[in-house]
Amino acid sequence: MNKRRTRQVQDATSPLLNPGDTIDHVGLTKIGSVSVRRRLATTAAAAILSGGHLIAIAQPRPMYFALTRERMLFFDLQPVTGSPGKVQMQLPRQLLSTAPLRKALLGLGLQTVLTIAGSEQAFALTFVPATKPDARALDALLPRTL
Secondary structure, three states: OOHHHHHHHHHHHHHHOOOOOOEEEEEEEEEOOOOHHHHHHHHHHHHHHOOOOOOOOOOOEEEEEEEEOOEEEEEEEOOOOOOEEEEEEEEEHHHEEEOOOEEEOOOOEEEEEEEEOOOOOEEEEEEOHHHHHHHHHHHHHOOEOO
16 A cells, blocks of 8 residues: 555544554455355346446455554545545454465465454455555464464
8 A cells, every 4th residue: 555545544543543542554455255156147237238348347345444452443445536434344453363364366465354253253355466565464463363
C-alpha cells in the first residue's frame, strides 16, 4: 500500500483509538470467499445479458484494515476515491489468530484464515501480489491458529 493510502487509513483509525491504544499495522486485503459455482453463474449471466460484450467476475470484497494493540478494524474501500470509508467490523485482538500463509491467485498472492476464539466464524483473507507485505506483517503480529 502506498504512503498516501497508509496515512488515510491511519487518519480514519486515530479518532477510534482508546487512550493508550496505538496502531501496529495498516493494510489492504480481500475478505471473504466466493465459490466457483457463484463465479461461473455471475460470469455466465453477465455474458448472456450483454450479448457476450461484458464479462463480470465475482470476487471477495476489498477492505482496508488497521491492527491496533486492542483490536482489528476493517474499513470499506470507497469505489470512486479508493479511500477508507466507514468501519464495517471491529474485532478484539486478543481473540484473533491466523492460519499459516499459503499461496493464492495462481501462486502470486497469499491467503490466510482469520479465526476468532470462541466463535465458529472465520474470515478468509486474500492478499494480492502488491499487498504481500501486509500478509507477512499480519502473520508476524497475530498468533497462529491451533
